[in-house]
Amino acid sequence: MELKPLYHCVASLDVHQAVVIVCIIYEDEAGEIHVQLREFGAFKRDRKAMAEWVASFQPQQVVMESTGIYWKSPYAALEKQGIHALVVNARHVKQVPGRKTDIADAQWLAILARSGLLRGSFVPPQDLRTLRLISRQMQKLTGILSGEKNRVHKVLTDGGIRLAVVVSDIHGKSARNMIKGLLRGETPEQVLQYASKRLKATEEELLDALDGELTDDHIFVVSETLDHIEDLERRITIFAKQLLSKLEPYKAILQALQTIPGVDIMG
Template identity: 35%
Template sequence: MELVERVAALDIGKATLMACIRVPHEDKPGRRLQEVGEHATTTRALLDLADKLRCQGVTLVAMEATSDYWKPVFYLLEAEGFECWLVNAKHVKNVPGRPKTDKLDAVWLAKVVERGMCRPSFVPPKPIRQLRDLTRYRRTLVRERSSEKQRLEKTLEDAQIKLTSIISSLFTISGREMLQALIDGERSPKALAQMARGKMRNKIGALEEALTGHFSDHHAFICTMMLERIDGLTDRIEQLSVKIDDVMAPCTTQIEQLVEVTGVGRTSAQEIIAEIGVDMSRFPSSDHLVAWARYSPQAKQSAGKSKSASTGRGNPWLSGALGEIGIGVARTETFLGSRYRRIAKRRGKRRALVAVGNSVLTIAWHLLSDPDARFHDLGADFYESRLNKDRRTRTLMRQLEQLTGQRVTLGAAAA
């Protein structure tokens, strides 16, 4: 049974693609006419392909998510007015035992799609895609800057300069002044320690010990280059942040809604919107969003026994933002903080982060689905107020008996 009358499927490579077009046969009712051909992936060749698909009356074009090669093809055909589906290669895997060629893959994909045996992946609209490029590049530069800061710290360790054992960061005002003085030729630990400011001046003696090393002109040359790279990356990150603020001006309301959530800052809110968009109609419910992001528990049962299963690999950029939010709320006296600690105690920190990410996505779906919705924290005592008191009492008695080795009995409290 065909659910799509006129369909095309593309098996995409870097330089060429294989297109399979399946339409109803003009002379034989109930039969299909199939045409398979190879096309280049240049703009002119893709426009010729679009004209051919239009002449055949194709209404749906499907393609596998092959590296980044699908993007120019998808975007061009989408701009030409075609409904485009991006499908997960795992969902349309060919039958084992059959030969695997580009031609057969395109034919198989066309048959799978026309019968409604797969679902399209989420591809956001163009404004969100452009925003996504900006936020992902910013996160990439932040990671590169962090790596360069770690290299700088290792260079100082090589020179026996133990500043990071005394101060929280090399990039405070005092830390940068000491580092710049070392580069400029100052080698006296006492003179360097006197550059400390504020509360750091209580550590003058420890700073003198930490600044006693063998920092040479060789170390100064390397540190100079590292600092220039760090400062350059910082400037690029600031430029990207300004550009992102401008692009996200139409989403001010959604940003304000998300920032109200515990642990979600402006940067995290921007990254969440860049990955999932603001139109939640794409996800019928919050559960669909959580499952798409691979933050939903998976069922794995065999022979009547349930086994633990991973949630799977989802969007790494969204996972990075949710992970930072989870770490940020871990020590807060809020519902999310309580949820993290409650699960981390029993099942470990990684599962607790997944659980908090699940909750944040659920909250985000409800907020973005309703412009008038506002976040209300349920409180750190949400779980405690809903526990069965008798069950809780028995648990505490059992823990006390294990701790003391004595039997515990309850009595009436003194007046």
Template identity: 40%
Template structure:
């Protein structure tokens, strides 16, 4: 088998130690020499591993992406040798190999012959930005959980504020909840705290705020509000830090926000997860495949099996799903019209995935060419047909299917051209 790299190492990573298999040319012609050593995962032991690889003149190291344990090993070795982070699914396809030593030897052989592909690991600046955006997303999810818990407390007390107010954490909702915690129990007095359009729903508010809210509910609600305020403060600090870290990519961000549905935070996540350098992805399709937004190719013996999308980048797919939902509600845009047509034929979930892919591939072109998004407009689907006669014939057939008596508008010859 053709040798991709002469001096390689395969690393099986655990929490406490790593097994390293070194494969280099042997003194005997046409043979390979293997040596396996064990190192602890402490920094001092990993530095000894690095010195050993330097001494052996290793040019390529492959390791399995095991949880978070691969990070210290990868970050120490990437400075002195090319490192490949390998998807475990691409390694464990051969049965009968399940021990740390055999795994390290198997990884070394796969890397030696170039039989696996490395995963995308962004450079340090992008990694730091990614840590910030992912932590912010986690905090926002935690806040959502706290708001849901607060909603459950209000439901337990018989307070149906969510039936009248769209957002119980809005200005009016927050004032009413704070008044309940402070001891105000009169529904009429609580309803007077409504602001804006909620003032017109005074009668409904009085009914919704009539319940059995007591000091027990007040204690729980106050603790939840404190948690929400603390999370809001943490998210605000992260926003400041992310805004400073995104400065080298400011121009790209300004182009990304021109895509319908993509806001400031979404553009920051797209840059952090993709790395902004599209040289890594040859085509928009490659980026969609890496993100897990394209159909699977599962065919055997002429039969096609399930082609559902695989598990890709959850952080990127999550924010793209939010962008797709927002873009579907936009007015007079190509993406909104495309979502409407796909939802009618394929359902809401498939339409959401398709629109997420459309946004991501648009982002690929924007980051590749450093240009603004150019919307095709909602009329694109009506004007893209190159043959007007064919489109007219199709519309006539649709009207006839609805029961209308429409004469033929074109000749068969014109339709076939």
């Protein structure tokens, strides 16, 4: 397949953890094609030198594969030079036919870029990219929290406590206080004082659900897991506050998004 060039000068980056291989393909005034391959390290000074070298050619198109998280720092270095690279999906690159086996990855990327055959992925602005660190960590903590809550449910069930049968959420304020009462050694009758009047279950149903056979090991595991749950809840709240404070400049957009049915401030 013959590839027709659309650009006179392009650059491509083959990004790895410890090295960045850059290929420049350009056409001189006489119409002769030149290919330059150069290898850079992955440290800050290397990324700066790489970006300056690429910028010196004034390329019309710069492309790089979205290799894990390794593409982010070279992309930021190029951005500081005023270059907005196309971040392309590796699967898309592999689907383009015509590659020769002896061509380096960076050179093949440059050839495709020169012919306009690559489509870049969406890359948000720098400030929103950094906010992803907060939102993704918060999402990770939320997943851990869900797992820990399920663990408490399973351990209580193993100990004969069937509170989940009569209460919709055993991690609601009322149910959690009842569980903590059991962990302190209180009887089901004593624990009933923590039950909210809004619970649909009758006292008899609650007593039956709270009457189990918790061993010292059950109490230890549930107590430690509840401590972890409350710590996770506290940290998630901190992450949410930090995220919302950083999103303050986008307040109008957030409010507009919340007019969509099913879209909340945090989901």
